[in-house]
Amino acid sequence: MSSSKLNFEFRQRLNKILGGEHHNYCYQCGACVAACPAARFSDHFNPRDVLLKTLIGDEEDLIRPDSIIWKCTNCYTCYERCPQDVRPVEVIIALKNLCAQEGVLPEDINKFSETLVKTGRSVVITSTVNRRRQELGLPELKDVNMAELQTIIE
Amino acid sequence: MAKKISVAPFWGCMIPVKYPQMELSVRKTMPAIGVELIDLDQFTCCPDPIYFKARDKMNWLTIAARNLAVAEERGLDIVTMCSGCTSTLQEARFMLAEDPELKKQINQRLKRINKEYKGTVKVKHIVVMLRDDIGIERIKASIKRPLTGVKVGIHYGCHLLKPSQIMHIDDADYPSLLENLTQALGATPLTHTEKLLCCGKGCMDDEMPLEMTYEIFDSMESVGADCMGLICPTCFNSFDMGQILIARKKNREFNLPVIYFCQLLGLAQGLAPEEVGLHLHRIKIDRIMEMIGAKEGSVEVAA
Numbered sequence: 456m457s458s459s460k461l462n463f464e465f466r467q468r469l470n471k472i473l474g475g476e477h478h479n480y481c482y483q484c485g486a487c488v489a490a491c492p493a494a495r496f497s498d499h500f501n502p503r504d505v506l507l508k509t510l511i512g513d514e515e516d517l518i519r520p521d522s523i524i525w526k527c528t529n530c531y532t533c534y535e536r537c538p539q540d541v542r543p544v545e546v547i548i549a550l551k552n553l554c555a556q557e558g559v560l561p562e563d564i565n566k567f568s569e570t571l572v573k574t575g576r577s578v579v580i581t582s583t584v585n586r587r588r589q590e591l592g593l594p595e596l597k598d599v600n601m602a603e604l605q606t607i608i609e
Numbered sequence: 610m611a612k613k614i615s616v617a618p619f620w621g622c623m624i625p626v627k628y629p630q631m632e633l634s635v636r637k638t639m640p641a642i643g644v645e646l647i648d649l650d651q652f653t654c655c656p657d658p659i660y661f662k663a664r665d666k667m668n669w670l671t672i673a674a675r676n677l678a679v680a681e682e683r684g685l686d687i688v689t690m691c692s693g694c695t696s697t698l699q700e701a702r703f704m705l706a707e708d709p710e711l712k713k714q715i716n717q718r719l720k721r722i723n724k725e726y727k728g729t730v731k732v733k734h735i736v737v738m739l740r741d742d743i744g745i746e747r748i749k750a751s752i753k754r755p756l757t758g759v760k761v762g763i764h765y766g767c768h769l770l771k772p773s774q775i776m777h778i779d780d781a782d783y784p785s786l787l788e789n790l791t792q793a794l795g796a797t798p799l800t801h802t803e804k805l806l807c808c809g810k811g812c813m814d815d816e817m818p819l820e821m822t823y824e825i826f827d828s829m830e831s832v833g834a835d836c837m838g839l840i841c842p843t844c845f846n847s848f849d850m851g852q853i854l855i856a857r858k859k860n861r862e863f864n865l866p867v868i869y870f871c872q873l874l875g876l877a878q879g880l881a882p883e884e885v886g887l888h889l890h891r892i893k894i895d896r897i898m899e900m901i902g903a904k905e906g907s908v909e910v911a912a
Contacts, residue, residue, distance in 0.1 A: 529811035531771035551663035
């Protein structure tokens, strides 16, 4: 724990992100931990711990490119199990959004999501791709209507 | 002749670019069971529920709502081929139905491009469409080369089933959807200890996905699987290439072909492996072809 004080200001910022407000419902029962694959396969990840740090408002530990939250596999088992409708994975994604706002996304996430903002697709189309598709008798992949996308994202 | 259904296929990003064989298998197998695919070229990335959603949930939801609106305008339901696309589009529908104020905000953004999300469009992963709109009997009627004796290790992946509050597809702990569909092809679906384990691809870690893949294949091998049957390109990425990495790093060769459900359907419909792009996989399916009695080429079907 990096601070002995509760950081309510941090929690209020999290509340403003979609799904972030559900962190308030957590009563630390641990139902999310038992079936969590990241908890099983990593020595450090534990969704209940992440929620505890969130409730305390441990911004320093959570909001960083090497934060433990990036070990979440996004499998939604915790969402399935949680009796309190915390939707832990969605809280974790909301925490990731705070990382983005603070400019501390891991480099891979930054690069990947940038591709989407620039091309409307998450995987780049190369000439090799369309050549292979042609060989398979599949239609050519065309460019996405970027004018529309850029008008609706903020 | 049973009636035809028309749907808008949502190919996503990974399948058309990285694994076009999956798209090929869908395009080749649907005509025989009365599904017409009407391609809508206005779709964009769903957007992806791991990386892009991590960056900005509001933008993620806006782009998803735009995709839904595109299909709504054409009066078509969406059929997804990838569990990630299914997850994004279904969750977007859920969030927008759950929170009318949020729906209003998103529609204000869509209004800039003269679109509106009304909430009428349905989204189904292709295996759910097969179960609910086509039905086991009609699938069976399209089978010309049953996959008799082939033991398929089922892998559900995460996003088809969970959270069940949103997905409404099957029991998330004791699902039967893929078992029943696999059985319809004449194959033997195998349940195994790690059937529901995540492939691990969604985390930012190099070791974890490999460890998970190892456990899944160890569990499948222990029950005598001949191949793995799955429904998601991200899981495929973990498992086809993943077996090569495991052989290299852990010195253990599973050598179990990883097959997308519509590729299995194609083989059972009598298509040649190349016709459903199985020649593009790292782990080859020669043994499976020997088992079903056809080394190469499509089966000739008597009129």
